[in-house]
Amino acid sequence: MTLLSTKSSIDAIRSAQRKGGHLLYVVPAVFLLTLLSAFPLFQLARMSFSDVGIKNITGVWTNVGFANFKAIASDPDFKQILINTLVFVGIVTFLGLILGFVAATAFNDAKKSSDFLLAFMVFIWALPPIVNGSVWKFLLGGDGLINVLLQKVSLISEPIPFLYDPKMALYSVAMVNCWAVIPFNALILKAAFKSVSKDVLEASEIDGVTPLQQIRYVYFPSSRPTLLVLAILTLVYGFRSFDFIYVMTYGGPGLATNTLPFLGYIKAFVLFDFSKGAAIALLSAIFTSGLALLYSRSVRKEEQND
């Protein structure tokens, strides 16, 4: 084969591929996702504009327009739920990132102990959330280890109602969520630190920067793209999170630990008001879709830089 014909056959292959030579490969995924992701979303939207309870969930739905949304918005508790969501997601994202960065920095030496500790933390991240939630419910209980230890060292005389006090419960569950996401963030950030060039590090050491300055002026800027992506991922993780709420407080006491997505679940599966549950779920889905667009833009930017 001559060079020319090789080139033209490459061109032929390339253009065939661009024209959709690979289209067949995506058919199974498109089929599955249309049936079990896109269609359910459509049903969710339809449900949120109808009146659906446990009796007519498989029957006929009557259209009620925006009635469900209006009812939700005029519910006096709704504002509280939005504030809960904001506080919860804020704590998980902010502390999850900062402490993930701290952990990645602490583990950023060539020691075996660091590798082992990080591996152990990632193992805990991989455990079923229900296991992690159960043990923290145990540890934070009135007779739990944390309260017993604090009483032993006489820091407190009465046990702290970590999960029973309406104000404290939200912070407690948010902190446990944070705890659960730190290992992942630390793992990713530690890998990002590896891309900092040895020359830059050596130069900064010769210039006599302090360790804190090195973090501030070398590690932080070089891991900024990673931090941005992690920030969106952690935000979404915090917003979607239901397992720890489910296990530790089930949204209580009262509505104290209900976030927006969790409230949708409670409305549908505890109060059997599927249409209001669907309306709240739809609002949650719209919110995450916005974040998804943001995320997809920043990832595509990264890819173009390759």
Add this chain to the structure above:
Amino acid sequence: MTNAVKKGRKKSRGIVRRSAKTIFAFFYGMPIVWIILTSFKQETDVFSTQSSLFFSPTLSTYRKLLTSSLFESFTNSIIIATCATVITLLVSIPAGYALARFSNKTLGIGLTALIIFQMIPQTATIIPLFQIFNKLGMLDTLPSVILADAALLTPFAILLMRPFFRSIPVALVEASQIDGASSWQSFSKISLPLARNGIATTATLIWIISWGEFLYAVNLILSPNSYPMSAILAQQVGGFGIFWPGLMALSVLASLPVAILFIFTYRLLREGLTLGAVK
């Protein structure tokens, strides 16, 4: 800068680093130690010896737990996790391969759609899924949970595997096709073996996630007799007057498969997550 200053800094950095590591070790080690300890305690000992490492250990909780019904739910968990993993992989491997090679507008739309599906809260998707499986008469069956898990994890799997396929040089695939390989042959003989690390990483993570998934399970399966392990845990921890040694022993049993899998795949996961998560 004098060497003394440098040495001093190095030393203080070591102290800060060591104390940070100790704090992390405490907060991640302690819960695991307490799960294991409590699972070997008598119920009466749980709170009286709460902060103590010393108590008379007993296997009675495990003995009480290890019944045929627990074995059944353990089997259900294995079935759900394994079937969900197989279905997800069958669907996502070719899709991840194709999306790694596309380069046009459709790609952008496809990727964005995947990310949107991936990010929608599970608490939102369970509402229509319950209705749909109800209408299909599939409630209270394992396939409903398996399909729901597969739909939940397919976008994640495609996005995680795509970078592995992208890292395969295009020239390699093209060369095989010039040599007369069909599109399918160059996919199955060239690309698939080269992306095996990505596939293994993805398979492990999907298996682990569907093993622990409980929201779909507790809502799509109506009779607790057919619950998987995760759903049994969810049911127990939600009740009043929790029997802590029992819950902790269940937690240990539910974590064992993850632990075994993790030991063999950590290196793979570490590489795979850092490549797939951020790209």
